[in-house]
Amino acid sequence: MSFANMWCSNTSPTSVNNLFPGRSMVLGSLSKMDEFSEAWSCPKGSKMNPWKYSNILKEVHNVQISEKDTEFLAICNAGLTTGLSREIIMEALDETHVAAVKDIYFVENTSALNENTDCDFFVVFVKNIPEFSSHSEASLPAGLILLENFVTPEEEIALLKSIDWTRATPEQGQSLKHRQVRHFGYQFDYGSNKVDPEKPLDAKIPSVCSPVFDRMVQREITAWVPDQLTVNQYEPGQGIPPHVDTHSAFEDPILSLSLESDVVMEFRKSGVVVPVLLPRRSLLVMSGESRYAWTHGINPRKSDVVNCPDGKFSLVQRKRRTSFTFRRLLRRACTCAFSQFCDSQKENDVLSRENISKNCNETASKLENLHVHQVYEEIAGHFSETRHKPWPNVFSFVNKQVPGSVILDVGCGNGKYLGLNKRSFQVGCDMSQHLLKICREREFETFLSNCLALPFKDNSVDCCISIAVIHHLSTEDRRLNAISEMVRVLAPGGEALIYVWAKNQERDQQKSSYLKQCNNKPSEEKPAPISPFSLPVHTNRTQFCHSDLLVPWNLKQKGLKNSGLDSSDSEEVYFRYYHMFEEGELELLCNRLNNASVERSYYDQGNWCVVLKKAPTNKFP
Numbered sequence: 001m002s003f004a005n006m007w008c009s010n011t012s013p014t015s016v017n018n019l020f021p022g023r024s025m026v027l028g029s030l031s032k033m034d035e036f037s038e039a040w041s042c043p044k045g046s047k048m049n050p051w052k053y054s055n056i057l058k059e060v061h062n063v064q065i066s067e068k069d070t071e072f073l074a075i076c077n078a079g080l081t082t083g084l085s086r087e088i089i090m091e092a093l094d095e096t097h098v099a100a101v102k103d104i105y106f107v108e109n110t111s112a113l114n115e116n117t118d119c120d121f122f123v124v125f126v127k128n129i130p131e132f133s134s135h136s137e138a139s140l141p142a143g144l145i146l147l148e149n150f151v152t153p154e155e156e157i158a159l160l161k162s163i164d165w166t167r168a169t170p171e172q173g174q175s176l177k178h179r180q181v182r183h184f185g186y187q188f189d190y191g192s193n194k195v196d197p198e199k200p201l202d203a204k205i206p207s208v209c210s211p212v213f214d215r216m217v218q219r220e221i222t223a224w225v226p227d228q229l230t231v232n233q234y235e236p237g238q239g240i241p242p243h244v245d246t247h248s249a250f251e252d253p254i255l256s257l258s259l260e261s262d263v264v265m266e267f268r269k270s271g272v273v274v275p276v277l278l279p280r281r282s283l284l285v286m287s288g289e290s291r292y293a294w295t296h297g298i299n300p301r302k303s304d305v306v307n308c309p310d311g312k313f314s315l316v317q318r319k320r321r322t323s324f325t326f327r328r329l330l331r332r333a334c335t336c337a338f339s340q341f342c343d344s345q346k347e348n349d350v351l352s353r354e355n356i357s358k359n360c361n362e363t364a365s366k367l368e369n370l371h372v373h374q375v376y377e378e379i380a381g382h383f384s385e386t387r388h389k390p391w392p393n394v395f396s397f398v399n400k401q402v403p404g405s406v407i408l409d410v411g412c413g414n415g416k417y418l419g420l421n422k423r424s425f426q427v428g429c430d431m432s433q434h435l436l437k438i439c440r441e442r443e444f445e446t447f448l449s450n451c452l453a454l455p456f457k458d459n460s461v462d463c464c465i466s467i468a469v470i471h472h473l474s475t476e477d478r479r480l481n482a483i484s485e486m487v488r489v490l491a492p493g494g495e496a497l498i499y500v501w502a503k504n505q506e507r508d509q510q511k512s513s514y515l516k517q518c519n520n521k522p523s524e525e526k527p528a529p530i531s532p533f534s535l536p537v538h539t540n541r542t543q544f545c546h547s548d549l550l551v552p553w554n555l556k557q558k559g560l561k562n563s564g565l566d567s568s569d570s571e572e573v574y575f576r577y578y579h580m581f582e583e584g585e586l587e588l589l590c591n592r593l594n595n596a597s598v599e600r601s602y603y604d605q606g607n608w609c610v611v612l613k614k615a616p617t618n619k620f621p
């Protein structure tokens with residue numbers, strides 16, 4: 001029997017009905033979710049929104065709803081707050097399910113904890129439940145230390161008294177959405193998540209903190225005295241979203257002193273949640289992995305579920321909590337061992353899209369080197385196998401050149417267009433050694449060159465072609481430079497044929513051959529490029545949604561690649577950078593040159609194309 005059969009909207013199991021009159025228990029399954037409309041109409045007056053719960057489970061708890069019955073149940077709005085216990089659930093289930101269910105994951109809904117509303121229960125089978133470690137020392141995130149009774153009740157009073165919540169300069173304090181804050185020493189800017197070391201605040205760290213600092217140094221918790229203090233005040237129901245304190249802003253460790261109330265702080269890393277009870281007057285030391293690689297946050301609730309020594313759980317109401325977070329500014333880049341979480345180690349390397357559009361040449365050239373040149377070098381053999389047939393319009397352009405013409409193919413690839421016009425001198429250049437080797441094997445004349453600097457004299461070639469090349473340049477300036485370089489080497493009156501990939505792969509209701517080659521395989525999960533560039537990854541054989549993106553190339557390599565017993569072909573994915581041209585964009589670019597004009601432009605099989613003519617004399621009319 002599947003859960004779907006058990007699902008009921010108007011009737012709740014008697015045990016639930018008796019204990020919770022007026023509340024419903026909505027048993028769900030994924031198949032039911034899909035049919036959600038009439039079928040999911042919840043009991044009258046119910047505030048139940050199954051989508052909301054499925055989302056909360058997925059986004060907040062990393063729990064996937066299952067289509068089939070599994071060993072795990074997730075129950076929203078259940079647990080201590082509502083009084084719906086494991087026993088009641090088990091009683092409500094039929095025998096088959098009692099036997100099948102190994103674990104139940106209780107989701108204590110925030111609103112339920114705050115208002116204790118008469119919410120309904122949402123029950124689903126799920127594929128997994130989070131690894132919820134109990135907070136014994138051993139299972140704490142590495143580097144996390146909790147020191148109980150770090151300050152005396154007298155010190156607590158003195159510390160609290162030192163903060164005047166009624167007055168603060170704008171940079172010193174704010175009423176954030178979920179809590180109040182005050183900064184001392186330096187201001188932490190929540191916009192940039194940084195601290196400006198050049199701008200110390202007039203508000204110094206209160207001197208009552210000195211005994212606490214002495215204790216920290218004495219016990220070798222830190223080798224330094226903090227120079228920045230953030231005081232957070234949370235009313236019951238308030239919290240702080242999960243975050244990692246910016247690596248580049250502060251030294252290791254971060255220290256947080258809890259005053260006035262206990263609270264549960266949650267540490268998260270790759271789907272694992274570790275709730276840690278921070279007792280009043282304790283000092284939390286976040287160092288190493290716990291400081292750099294785990295997020296910490298406080299759920300905005302009015303109460304916390306805590307483990308009691310007898311193994312049971314209890315619900316503890318929160319009171320107002322004031323925390324003193326002590327930190328020391330890091331006056332250099334972070335060199336932690338957790339580079340994937342590190343802003344310093346990203347910033348050195350990561351060349352964001354913003355940078356690219358800011359015409360940062362160095363960035364652009366790094367991007368092109370990594371995602372164009374290196375990729376073609378790797379895929380050259382396989383790429384060449386797929387490039388045989390010259391496009392008819394390019395073929396006729398090359399062939400109409402008068403005998404004896406010098407024809408330059410900028411970005412000639414495997415030389416597909418080089419042997420076409422036997423009565424001319426055809427020469428090609430490319431950045432891939434491997435592709436040039438293929439050209440040489442075919443006895444074509446080629447040389448290694450970047451299209452941004454052609455090793456030709458001005459006015460020295462009769463005709464240029466550049467087929468599917470300049471869309472690999474990552475700034476508009478560079479694309480313009482490549483065109484202007486072709487025009488420079490062209491003889492007066494000479495023509496260049498330029499093809500670039502069109503963002504729109506469908507025209508006059510005709511799909512391009514690129515789209516038509518869709519093999520109708522269900523779309524696979526997108527592989528993630530290993531790249532410091534945060535560019536969107538395109539799904540092959542689909543319309544382009546972005547102007548600057550990475551297009552995967554699935555490199556098929558025959559035979560034993562990684563040795564071993566597996567003799568099947570292996571596949572590796574490479575990512576090529578493309579700028580996808582809008583309609584008219586190529587013409588606009590060409591029109592910026594004052595010594596050439598667009599003779600003709602057209603759309604050809606998913607490409608925008610222009611024939612660009614250099615002015616017959618040195619002066620353009």
Ligand SMILES: O=C(O)CCC(=O)C(=O)O
Pocket residue numbers: 230232240245256257296323325
């Ligand atoms: O309230 C706390 O203990 C933590 C505060 C915090 O994480 C922060 O201000 O970055």
Ligand SMILES: [Fe+2]
Pocket residue numbers: 243244245296
């Ligand atoms: Fe923090």
Ligand SMILES: [Zn+2]
Pocket residue numbers: 247248292334335336337338339341342343344345
């Ligand atoms: Zn770091």
